[in-house]
Amino acid sequence: MNVTSTPAQAVAELRAAGTDLSERRRSGVSTGPLIDIASGRYGISWGDDGTATLGALTTIAAIAADARLGAAYPGIAASAQGIATPQVRNLATLGGNLAQRSRCWYFRNPGIDCLKKGGSNCPARSGNHLYGVAFDLGPCVAPHPSTMAVALLAYDARITTERRDGLTITELLGDGSNGRADHALLPGEMITKIVLPALQTGEHATYKRAISRTHAEWALVEVCARVEIVDGTFRFVRLAAGGIAPVPLRLTACERTLQGMSANAAVIAEAAKQATSGANPLPMTGYKLDLLQGLVRDILERLAA
């Protein structure tokens, strides 16, 4: 819709496939200079030690369909399969997924100012934040949109840019306290590749999102989980969640509770309550805590089965 006010924006944005940026160009939310990523790393390669390296321009569809990746890192493949739609997955890149901007409907509306557009406050906080955070870690209440970031957090992935090497997801995206940005990349800094560390064998992993329809919806809450169960006991548990905070979060209290415990439904039901430990939901987002607990329970039960 066409209104007179257009937000000021000067910083150049990088464009990979454009699946996020094109919409913001059309709406007028993104008006600054544009830099097309002319060349970059595409595809999946494997180290002798079992590490996988994903080029930043690898498409989400390629990650979702890669059989070896699916066997070695099922949580990564399952996450990729859960993203967007087939026609978007065929275009969208891993690097772009990590560097995409917020889905907040105030941010996406060209007629409204907000922190991420240079404004002085977050209009969603006092306004309609139905899809906002339940872990309120900074001035902006929009959850981070990247599903792959959740999965990469669960796998301790390291990110390389043209300028820096070995960044963790937390270093890439920040701690959520900077309401103005969706990531901590420097202006013009481009992600080049993502390295997944080698894993111990015997673990299971998966991903699931809670949404209202059956398919193709931004996650209300999403969880990527890895577990290793030995002799009916959780030897290793890793839980990363999205949709709930300005950055993907590890559910460490829940992980700790499960460590060394029997992998049965009763233990899981009890431990899932810890998934929301430390949460401070907004007036409209309390439901996300129920969904988070339900999702953790769902995923752990399936992995323990």
Added chain:
Amino acid sequence: MSTTTINGRVESLPDDPEALLVDVIRDRLNLTGTKLVCGSGVCGACTVLLDGEPVVSCLLPAGATAGKKLTTIEGIGDGKLHPIQKAFMAHDALQCGFCTPGFVVEATAFHRRWRAAQGTAIPSREEIAAALSGHLCRCGAYEGIYRAVAAACAGRFDGDDPIAPRVEAYDKVTGLARYTVDIRHEGQLEGVILRAPVAHARITDLDLAPARAVPGVAAVVSLLADDQMVRFVGTPIAAVAAKDRRSALEAIAAIKLNREELAAVIGLDAARREDAPVVFEKKDRKRAGNVSELNGAPTSWKGNVHGPSAPFSQKGKRARRLLAEAREACDPLLIEETFRVSTQQHACLEPHAAVARFDGDRLTVHVSTQAVHDTMEKIAKRYKLPRDKVRVIADHVGGGFGSKGSLGVETIAAIELARAAKAPVRIAFDREEELSVTGYRPAAELKLSLLPSVQGGLKALSLTAFADTGVAVNSMIAGLARLIYPAQAKELVDFDVLSNLPPGSPFRGPGGPPMAFALEQAVDEAALRMKVDPIDLRKRWDPDPNRQRLYDWASGLDVWRNREPASSRSGRYRRGVGVASGYWLYIWQPGSSIELAIKDARIIASCAVQDIGTGTRSVIANTVAKAFDLEPQDIEVRIGHSNLPEGPGSGGSRVTASIVPPTLLAIEKLKMEMERTRARPPIAGSNAPWRELIAASPDLVVSARRPPDSKAPADIKSPVRQLGLMGLVFGWMLRNFNNIVVGAGMPSSVQVMEVEVDTWLGHVRVLNAYVGLAIGKLAAPTLARSQAAGALIQGIGYALYETRETDPSTGQVLSASMDDYRIPGIADMPRLEVHFDETGFDHVPGGSVGAGEVATVPTSPAIANAICNAIGVRLTEIPFRPDRLVAALKGRAAA
């Protein structure tokens, strides 16, 4: 300059890095089969194949396709029909057709992968749904799409071209069908509307000169009302026509305006407060829009509240007294509840659009409209033009659902810009405009009290509705509760609550679904308390003969007979079964006329009606073909042009009942004419006498107007008479001011839903839907079923997903993208059984009435009742999103 190969042809790509593929395909190459809808990669209407893989062209920079191979809908099948296209035609996997090219392109890619890997095995619904999860169809053709894709994969369409039940299906599956947004005249300009960024203001100064100075701009016009007021975000201020969209956008950004900002009030609750800013001062009240297709009864105003309007109350005071007494006595059967329904957007996939062109003193306007004839009349009146100088055209319309029934600002602006620029001008709304300022079904708060009698009858009903109508009036929700479940007394009161939001508008069965949402849940609750089967209670309380037969059908369903009480359910996933009932009025439009001609040995049927996906072409073709033992494809149907004989608007489910009777009359006349002019008798023993007679006939023309109905049997009541004196007044007003007649008998629907609730993730899935419909004889059976399925899926969207969200302080619509305004996808379509009861309208010539609206009325309460049966909690507010489900479940646990 780089190039790409599109459908086998090398095409140059623009150097502009901002150019997106969809615009290059549509605007530069004129391959208009690819549609632009959401612009955000959600709906899939723009899907093309990039090196064989489906991608969204609306987000893809054109330059990224350099050196690659692209296939659009026009390149599918290499000049022949692809099996997927044939299957879509045969299974009626389309309605308005606007999403169809995208679905077809994607489905061909799935078909290729499937056949390579699985041969002619049949894919499951889940596999098809996952493959097509990036596509949205607002008409709700999903059931046909499932069948079509499965059948094509199984190899059933590898052979000859099929006969399609929808006569224009070929044009829609090949991308040939041209919609308003596809029209390109020589020298055509692009128009854009400047809209208000604030919810309430007075424009004190508007300077259009800077816009005129922008290169490429041909015309700028003001759209401000004479009071210079802005009363909602998005109020049209001015419009610009320029050589392209980018120049037009630059020009509107250059317009200078000063405004005096006024305090705004947003939404139902804020607007009812004592100290709320007032949207319309007394002198301005006549400026309020109309959410109804009809005129409202006169009523009073208090601040932002317009009402009470209670023309259909029946012994209202007595109802109030009976209910007060029951309340006083703590009557355990007294049911009192407040329900809330949400704002539903039409979300037409083709946006509101118009292309205006003057040729001397003649004006031609292509409009995406539900009423070509009426729009022509309104344009002629507004611009004081002779009617024969105005031509309104809508060959194909990409959905309407009630939002395209009146003369809209897109048409007004296109005409005024075209006149000023002396060149054709197109205006097509962007998705944000479409999802914020083109109307909606208003949200409402519904206060209901229902009192059964000790004898088991219905004693009293009170329903008061407060509708969240934005800057419009005339919502009627509560009043519709008069025509179902007779009681000793009913108090039915409607209020409009105005605020600084865009105006509501008619939407498929206006007022019906909200009314049913409250009333049908209350009846369900009464059955629970009275320990009566909910269908039996409806049979007892609802004497309508059409619904009586549908209740018998529903009672006999296995899913109903095997239903268990809510108390028996536990565990994470809980299934439940619910029922609800609904009706709509049977209306027809006097003056509706059909011309039948034989020309060059072919029958041509003509009417200034339009097909918005409902199947009007096919209804006419079927009716004529049947009378002459021909196939529908043999009949040439000319519609969508206002210079044809007067036709009805596609609203109020009036079309079938308006056009079938004159068509039957015209058929008789044509047969008589043929008899009269016949040169020689038919060949003895011929098995196709009509075909031969037509082939031998001289050119003939006959026409007929809609005849009145014959007298209905005593048990088929006229709603107007049931309403007493007010009904007669109402009927008279409708006839004289709205040119519609309310006929006898009620189109009815009884629906049974089976749902599954995931109590952990708050997710509701409708597993099975059983739709009983009494709409008389089916003029086009396959298409009637498609209408039923579409109404159902829109009802499911209303119940489970859809809601317009606004910012409470600025009045900006937040859900103005297809990401945030959530319409159902293919996987959300349940398995469907449709039962048609074809009796009840034999007094209508042809016996057919409309299907479009009635089937969406009972869907949301049937789902609500099923959820209540599943989890033992009655949810009173839609949509039933995960947040509401988990809260309701928790509430019960806490209690």
